[in-house]
Amino acid sequence: MTANKIAPLNTADGQALYKKAQKLIPGGTQLLSKRPEMFAPGVWPPYYNKAKGAEVIDLDGNKLIDMSICGVGATVLGYADADVDRAVKTAIDAGSMATLNCYEEVDLADLLVEVHPWADMARFSRSGGEAMAIAVRIARARTDRQVIAFCGYHGWHDWYLSANLADDGTLDGHLLPGLKPRGVPQELKGMMQPFHYNDAKSLKKIATKHHEKLAAIVMEPARNAPAPGFLSAVRQIADETGAVLIFDEITAGFRLATGGIHLTLGIEPDIAVFAKALGNGYPVSAIIGRERVMSTAQDTFISSTAWTERIGPTAAIATIRKHRKEGVPDHLVRIGKRVMSGWAKAAKGAGIEIEVSGIPPLAQFAFKAPSTDNVRTLFTQLMLDRGYLAKNTFYAMYAHTDAHIDGYNAACAETFEIIASALRSNKVEGLLRGPGAHRSFQRLT
Amino acid sequence: MTANKIAPLNTADGQALYKKAQKLIPGGTQLLSKRPEMFAPGVWPPYYNKAKGAEVIDLDGNKLIDMSICGVGATVLGYADADVDRAVKTAIDAGSMATLNCYEEVDLADLLVEVHPWADMARFSRSGGEAMAIAVRIARARTDRQVIAFCGYHGWHDWYLSANLADDGTLDGHLLPGLKPRGVPQELKGMMQPFHYNDAKSLKKIATKHHEKLAAIVMEPARNAPAPGFLSAVRQIADETGAVLIFDEITAGFRLATGGIHLTLGIEPDIAVFAKALGNGYPVSAIIGRERVMSTAQDTFISSTAWTERIGPTAAIATIRKHRKEGVPDHLVRIGKRVMSGWAKAAKGAGIEIEVSGIPPLAQFAFKAPSTDNVRTLFTQLMLDRGYLAKNTFYAMYAHTDAHIDGYNAACAETFEIIASALRSNKVEGLLRGPGAHRSFQRLT
Numbered sequence: 031m032t033a034n035k036i037a038p039l040n041t042a043d044g045q046a047l048y049k050k051a052q053k054l055i056p057g058g059t060q061l062l063s064k065r066p067e068m069f070a071p072g073v074w075p076p077y078y079n080k081a082k083g084a085e086v087i088d089l090d091g092n093k094l095i096d097m098s099i100c101g102v103g104a105t106v107l108g109y110a111d112a113d114v115d116r117a118v119k120t121a122i123d124a125g126s127m128a129t130l131n132c133y134e135e136v137d138l139a140d141l142l143v144e145v146h147p148w149a150d151m152a153r154f155s156r157s158g159g160e161a162m163a164i165a166v167r168i169a170r171a172r173t174d175r176q177v178i179a180f181c182g183y184h185g186w187h188d189w190y191l192s193a194n195l196a197d198d199g200t201l202d203g204h205l206l207p208g209l210k211p212r213g214v215p216q217e218l219k220g221m222m223q224p225f226h227y228n229d230a231k232s233l234k235k236i237a238t239k240h241h242e243k244l245a246a247i248v249m250e251p252a253r254n255a256p257a258p259g260f261l262s263a264v265r266q267i268a269d270e271t272g273a274v275l276i277f278d279e280i281t282a283g284f285r286l287a288t289g290g291i292h293l294t295l296g297i298e299p300d301i302a303v304f305a306k307a308l309g310n311g312y313p314v315s316a317i318i319g320r321e322r323v324m325s326t327a328q329d330t331f332i333s334s335t336a337w338t339e340r341i342g343p344t345a346a347i348a349t350i351r352k353h354r355k356e357g358v359p360d361h362l363v364r365i366g367k368r369v370m371s372g373w374a375k376a377a378k379g380a381g382i383e384i385e386v387s388g389i390p391p392l393a394q395f396a397f398k399a400p401s402t403d404n405v406r407t408l409f410t411q412l413m414l415d416r417g418y419l420a421k422n423t424f425y426a427m428y429a430h431t432d433a434h435i436d437g438y439n440a441a442c443a444e445t446f447e448i449i450a451s452a453l454r455s456n457k458v459e460g461l462l463r464g465p466g467a468h469r470s471f472q473r474l475t
Numbered sequence: 476m477t478a479n480k481i482a483p484l485n486t487a488d489g490q491a492l493y494k495k496a497q498k499l500i501p502g503g504t505q506l507l508s509k510r511p512e513m514f515a516p517g518v519w520p521p522y523y524n525k526a527k528g529a530e531v532i533d534l535d536g537n538k539l540i541d542m543s544i545c546g547v548g549a550t551v552l553g554y555a556d557a558d559v560d561r562a563v564k565t566a567i568d569a570g571s572m573a574t575l576n577c578y579e580e581v582d583l584a585d586l587l588v589e590v591h592p593w594a595d596m597a598r599f600s601r602s603g604g605e606a607m608a609i610a611v612r613i614a615r616a617r618t619d620r621q622v623i624a625f626c627g628y629h630g631w632h633d634w635y636l637s638a639n640l641a642d643d644g645t646l647d648g649h650l651l652p653g654l655k656p657r658g659v660p661q662e663l664k665g666m667m668q669p670f671h672y673n674d675a676k677s678l679k680k681i682a683t684k685h686h687e688k689l690a691a692i693v694m695e696p697a698r699n700a701p702a703p704g705f706l707s708a709v710r711q712i713a714d715e716t717g718a719v720l721i722f723d724e725i726t727a728g729f730r731l732a733t734g735g736i737h738l739t740l741g742i743e744p745d746i747a748v749f750a751k752a753l754g755n756g757y758p759v760s761a762i763i764g765r766e767r768v769m770s771t772a773q774d775t776f777i778s779s780t781a782w783t784e785r786i787g788p789t790a791a792i793a794t795i796r797k798h799r800k801e802g803v804p805d806h807l808v809r810i811g812k813r814v815m816s817g818w819a820k821a822a823k824g825a826g827i828e829i830e831v832s833g834i835p836p837l838a839q840f841a842f843k844a845p846s847t848d849n850v851r852t853l854f855t856q857l858m859l860d861r862g863y864l865a866k867n868t869f870y871a872m873y874a875h876t877d878a879h880i881d882g883y884n885a886a887c888a889e890t891f892e893i894i895a896s897a898l899r900s901n902k903v904e905g906l907l908r909g910p911g912a913h914r915s916f917q918r919l920t
Contacts, residue, residue: 047581054584056596056772059576060782077578081570089578101572102780110570119564125526125555127546127756129864131504133492133522133534139499151501156601156758157781163632171658186777187608188633212775213616217662306780311572313601313758313781327501330657332631335547335751336602336758337505341786419574 038463039414041075044089048076062208063102065468069421070410072464081109083429086419097369097418097438100425103392106284106307106362107352108429114310117348118341126340134343141350142318145289148298151324153317155337158280158305159185161315162248164332165301166190168317169246169274172326179223179236180248184278188214193222208469228256230263237267244273251277251292251299254387261297268300274323275299280306280315285362285391285426288354310349314342353428359391362426365435366390369424372439380446382453394423397449403466404458405449411463412445421467483908484859486520489534493521507653508547510913514866515855517909526554528874531864542814542863542883545870548837551729551752551807552797553874559755562793563786571785579788586795587763590734593743595766599759600782603725603750604630606760607693609777610746611635613762614691614719617771624668624681625693629723633659638667653914673701675708682712689718696722696737696744699832706742713745719768720744725751725760730807730836730871733799755794759787798873804836807871810880811835814869817884825891827898839868842894848911849903850894856908857890866912 048066052058058076059065066074075088086094086109096109107114121134139152155161162184170176183206184190194203194211195218203210205224223240225232227249237244247268251261268275277299282291284307292299300323305315318324352358367390377384383398397405406422413420418441452458459466493511497503503521504510511519520533531539531554541554552559566579584597600606607629615621628651629635639648639656640663648655650669668685670677672694682689692713696706713720722744727736729752737744745768750760762769797803812835822829828843842850851867858865863886897903904911 047578051576051581051584054581054588054596056598056769060580060599060778061780062776062778063780064574064576064783076576077581078573078575079569079578081573081575086570086573086575088575096574098574101574102783104572104780104784109573110568115567118567122560122563123555124524125531125756127549128523128526128531128554129509129541129543129546130523130526130531130533131496131509131521133524135505136492136496136499136522139496143499151499153501154505157605157779159779160602160605167633167658169658170660174657176660176662186779188612191776209776210774212619212771213612213614214775215615215621215663215666217621217666218660221660221662311784313784313787315781324501326657329655330659331507331636331654333505333507334602334604334631335506335508335549336760338509338547339549339756339758342758 036415039073039092041073041088041090041092044075044077045072047089061102063099067468069467070407070414070464071467073411073414083108084427084434094414094417094419095434095438097420097424097434099421099423100427101311102306103281103425104306105311105427106358107310107349108427111310111352113352114345114348117344118312121340121344124340127338131338132340132343134340134347138316138343138346141347142316145350146293146302146318148320149302149318150321151319153324153327153332154342155315155317155334156313156342158303158315159187161303161305161317162278163187163189165276165303165317166246166248167330167332168319168323168327169276169301171330172274172323173245173272175243175245176221177223177240177243178221178246178248179225179233179244179273181225181227182250182253182278184248188218190222192218193224195219228260230260230267233264233267237271241271244271246274246276248276248278250282251279251290251295251297252282252389253392254389256295261295265297274301277302279304281392283307284353285389286359288350288359308349309342309345312341312345314346316346356428358428361428362391365426365430366393366424368435369393369426369438372435372442376439376443376446379443380450382446382450391426396422399453401458403469404462405453407467408449408452408458408461409445410467412448413441416441416445481860484518484537486518486533486535486537489520489522490517492534506547508544512913514912515852515859515909516912518856518859528553529872529879539859539862539864540879540883542865542869542879544866544868545872546756547751548726548870549751550756550872551803552755552794553872556755556797558797559757559790559793562789563757566785566789569785572783576783577785577788579785579792583761583788583791586792587761590795591738591747591763593765594747594763596769597761597763598769598772598777599761599787600779601758601760601787603760604632606725606748606750606762607723608632608634610721610748610762611691611693612775612777613746613764613768613772614721616775617719617768618690618717620688620690622666622668622685622688623691623693624670624678624689624718626670626672627695627698627723629693633663635667637663638669640664673705675705675712678709678712682716686716689716691719691721693721693723695727696724696735696740696742697727697834698837699834701740706740710742719746722747724749726837728752729798730834731804733795733804753794754787754790757786757790759791761791801873803873806873807836810871810875811838811869813880814838814871814883817880817887821884821888821891824888825895827891827895836871841867844898846903846911848914849907850898852912853894853897853903853906854890855912857893858886861886861890
């Protein structure tokens with residue numbers, strides 16, 4: 031079977047609206063990772079009409095199975111989950127906002143502390159980036175220090191992007207390519223000290239140099255497997271320096287456990303931050319932590335009207351309860367493993383080399399080929415034509431079924447054959463209907 | 476009629492849950508202005524079960540008419556507005572989050588630009604504070620400068636709270652009492668230059684001193700009436716210095732106009748920021764502006780997953796359309812004027828002195844009496860016992876009817892009589908069932 035036997039996906043209405051959007055919205059979207067250019071420029075459907083389970087209907091009426099980043103990791107249960115949506119609609123009928131507080135925020139704090147026995151208190155906000163900014167504010171207030179040791183990506187706020195300020199303005203952005211710090215005050219330069227995941231020595235070096243100034247260590251506990259002893263070394267450095275250990279669980283949380291991935295790793299932070307999967311796509315984020323750290327939130331000013339509405343905590347409670355009751359992590363791991371082995375098998379069958387990485391619920395592969403951007407764009411284009419939203423990253427949802435994976439794996443096998451043939455005949459670029467995909471920013475790993 | 480003829484409101488269940496909340500949530504709530512201590516400690520109902528129109532049922536089952544801050548200004552149409560909620564539920568059924576973008580964000584950008592003809596582009600977020608931080612980032616990126624001239628309150632973020640950093644740490648907070656800057660990097664000190672509303676000279680002084688460094692002028696266009704020529708002087712200073720003029724419309728927007736209050740004032744900013752009323756209580760915020768400024772958002776990194784969900788723009792579109800169709804500002808002004816004259820009449824009748832201020836949809840009064848904190852607490856307590864959520868601030872909603880105002884004005888007349896009598900006999904404190912209310916932070920006006 032070859033590519034031209036299957037009709038190219040028509041996304042004309044979506045492309046037209048995206049052209050309009052680029053005039054009205056700088057950058058076209060609210061999130062870098064949702065730009066169609068990140069997938070297949072001019073080909074990827076920019077907008078959806080309807081999403082249910084793992085199925086998406088785009089603006090042109092195409093029905094597609096989402097085997098890509100699945101709500102950027104937010105919809106861990108699946109799109110329009112019936113149980114979460116029912117709870118939210120009940121909350122809407124009861125009035126989602128009032129002058130008085132919603133009691134659901136107390137219930138959610140209670141539930142998060144129950145799920146994470148090391149934690150005592152919680153604050154809530156509505157997006158991941160602002161939750162990380164709150165965590166950092168609390169850590170700095172708690173310690174009266176300002177330097178942050180970090181690895182990984184943690185959002186758009188000044189505290190984080192200042193890592194990309196350079197002595198020479200022309201070098202701005204060199205540390206985390208793609209994250210432009212323009213507009214971040216130069217005065218914040220030097221406060222962010224990067225270390226590498228699984229390299230305790232690089233953190234130790236920062237701790238030694240900035241001992242008396244180190245406010246926090248900020249990191250994702252795991253995106254791949256931690257090396258033996260790495261996380262306990264991090265915990266020890268935090269204890270020795272008095273720095274607040276902040277685990278960013280925004281992406282990894284609710285994948286391998288109901289709650290933070292750190293629950294599976296035997297290491298307890300001082301603060302953990304959740305967003306994305308916490309509300310199954312409804313905006314809500316949480317900062318949980320030990321009482322001695324969290325109570326400092328009262329000694330600074332952290333306050334916002336939008337954080338008081340009822341839908342966020344309602345959605346989070348419903349998501350956590352279903353997640354726990356249904357044993358969602360087991361399902362995500364099983365589905366993720368099937369996808370990972372499907373990639374490996376398809377690659378082997380087609381005789382092309384790929385490298386598979388990540389944890390099963392957040393899996394990815396990389397083509398080992400010349401001009402990989404074009405190759406992965408071709409993969410996305412071929413999969414779109416076969417009815418799948420796909421790229422070289424797959425976020426598992428509870429709504430993914432074995433039937434989805436069967437079909438997806440078969441389609442992967444087919445497209446990998448076409449890619450292998452195109453690579454052999456040097457026709458990858460020729461098969462593309464648009465330019466190659468843009469690269470996302472690079473994570474500091 | 477005296478106070479003891481009416482049964483005291485029983486809020487025992489609410490108080491018990493709030494005690495629990497204070498152990499689980501530092502500060503007890505997500506917003507300073509929603510702390511029961513801000514109204515009547517131990518007496519004010521901390522939580523609600525149901526809110527519809529202008530009516531709230533608290534956790535103890537008390538039915539109360541909200542004549543206070545009404546969702547902190549977010550629910551401009553009223554609680555659980557049928558039209559907005561219908562649109563939101565339809566969006567939920569269509570899937571509120573997906574890998575693809577929601578087309579509603581383009582529609583909302585289009586609508587906001589239509590309503591504000593000077594603006595060309597929009598970005599969206601989910602809370603007011605983060606929207607202001609985005610606006611400031613864009614202004615700093617646009618100008619490659621960092622100093623901000625400001626008046627008024629603009630949220631919890633580092634850029635703003637840094638105004639409260641002092642050379643002497645013990646003086647931290649002196650500029651805006653109640654807004655503690657602990658945890659905000661000292662390096663940001665001096666970037667925030669305060670000026671006074673209706674005092675163009677104080678702004679001019681900053682502009683002269685920091686001319687080459689002035690990134691933005693940040694202010695609410697009006698909370699009271701601007702002095703003749705003040706806003707055009709501000710506009711001129713922005714033009715002369717090249718600073719970006721940012722209007723914070725988070726509170727004043729959608730009160731006197733469908734859109735920013737600046738639409739009624741004849742002055743156009745470079746950026747305007749909306750939250751609160753924009754989504755009638757659903758979390759959504761918007762940064763709109765001129766193309767030459769907003770396009771700079773692409774030269775820095777401003778991106779968050781939660782900003783891409785569908786409910787925010789859906790609620791905003793439904794709110795704006797209803798707001799415009801129903802001529803909501805006229806209603807808010809009429810209701811607000813009736814409340815303001817009700818206060819004045821009640822005070823005159825009781826022989827006590829008050830000072831009424833604000834615009835009619837955002838009205839307030841101050842008792843001119845000794846220990847005013849206790850007096851306004853007594854007012855709140857007496858009004859609670861009469862079935863009203865009330866303090867010395869009133870935010871009008873479209874759901875407020877003349878019948879509400881008739882009842883409220885009568886209750887005010889009654890309580891003002893009791894207060895007058897208590898003042899004469901020096902029994903204000905003796906009548907309180909709890910401590911006096913806390914003061915909110917002071918706005919720099």
